[in-house]
Amino acid sequence: MDPQVLRKDFPIFEAHPELVFLDSAASSQKPRAVLEALTRFYATRYANVHRGGYALSEAATEAYEDARKTLARFLGARDPREVVFVRNATEGVNLLAHALGGRVDPGDTILVTEMEHHANLVPWQQLAAHTGAQLKAVPVTEEGRLDLEAFDRLLAEGPKIVAFSHMSNVLGTVNPVAELAKKARAAGAVVVVDGAQAAPHLPLNVAELGADFYVTSGHKMLGPTGASALWGRLELWQELPPFLTGGGMIEEVTLEESRFAEPPARFEAGTPPFAEAVALAEAARYLENAGREAVFAHDQALVRRALAKLKEVPGLKLLGPEGPDRGGVVSFYFPGLHAHDLATFLAERGIAVRSGHHCAQPLHRKLGAPATTRASFYLYNTEDDVDRLAEALIEARRFFDAWIA
């Protein structure tokens, strides 16, 4: 996999040749093939799905269901019916928190971790508040890994739901999902994995991971905004009530009551984002062609290079672990200098990074960093991007010398 060649597939780098884009953890750029799939679908196959008794609607439906099959393959699902299309990862977690709500009683425990993105925290907080359950969190160690002993202790309390991220959006930590999922299921919990950061970057096989649900974010994996795949075990989908209700998700409706459709339709009320799903399938194929092992190896090589160079910047604090469980994200800060001030400096040098708490306030509080600046890598980033970041940080160290504590 050669990022210099791949970059040519991404029109954004033609429009902005000097851009050093290090914010793929927030949202990735899109290859031409995905953009073309979207416009081609709208231009040639567009009509609402599952509705019209005419050829165009049938063609659109076929394309949508083909997209479901592609995403099923991409995720390693055994059956395409296990893939539900939602707008984004946040909607995915909210759907699950709602649909699983009936299984949670007062006094029950819902277990999350301290490294969760707010998307995999706030919906569970809300569920706990509505049901009278308790929300508990697995602590994060100083190195930025989950405290596995604490995880075991908390599991012994018999949580009904265990929700954790596959990869942290701040620390880059890749959690041992298979091990955690196996233990949590053995303890009787429903296991929800937030794969928003992992699915774009890691080889994935949800059937082997052993979780019950796996949430992804389409726009972070080269797809358009508005369509994401939410995987779940078919037998669980079949038992669960819907989240949103209305058109498209019913079998029969009278004025008094409704019978709901089988999954996945039961969970896709209203007109789904089918054009976006078709483009998302193109993104999945693009990643398969690039080679998912190769993408992750590339991310890891860039993050190793970044960690080595950034360690040489005097006074710069780096978050997250080192080792094979580290994905392509690095968050950092200079004590005494706020993350926004640093991000502005980097932006003036054409380096796009994110600053703030990255939707992970509890984690920042735990680590004692009010805000951090984050660089994240993807398949179109080069060693030169990393080097320009490192050089800019050395300059920033000089520029803000009087500011840094």
Place this chain on the structure above:
Amino acid sequence: MGVLEDLYQEALLLRYKSPKRRGTLPDATHTSGGKNPSCGDRVELFLKVNGDRIEAARFTGEGCAVSQASADLLAEAVEGKTIPEALELVRAFKAMVVEGKPPAPALGDLQILAGVAKLPSRVKCATLAWNALESALLGER
């Protein structure tokens, strides 16, 4: 000078590191807060208003140099001003950082934030405390 050099001068550093009006007012008559939820900047304003005059102003909060120095400069600038004068100052400040107009002389030390106008992503940092001031003064009348 570049846009960074324009903004990140010693005067801003001093304000950020050694603020003059950081703290609370136990006898505040007006309080108001502001947040940029996406980035975590936070400011709370405490005003002691007697009649039409702001006798004392303090702030607390956390965030970047721009948001915190702006709050400190605001608190210092509004002390002793009447409410209409303070609202006039809000207009003058926003004209400088939002619209990029040349700073009005009345802005005094606040002119050290003039460079924000050239950094659109930071305008919301600079105006955080000023929006809080506006809602404190207009909301209570």
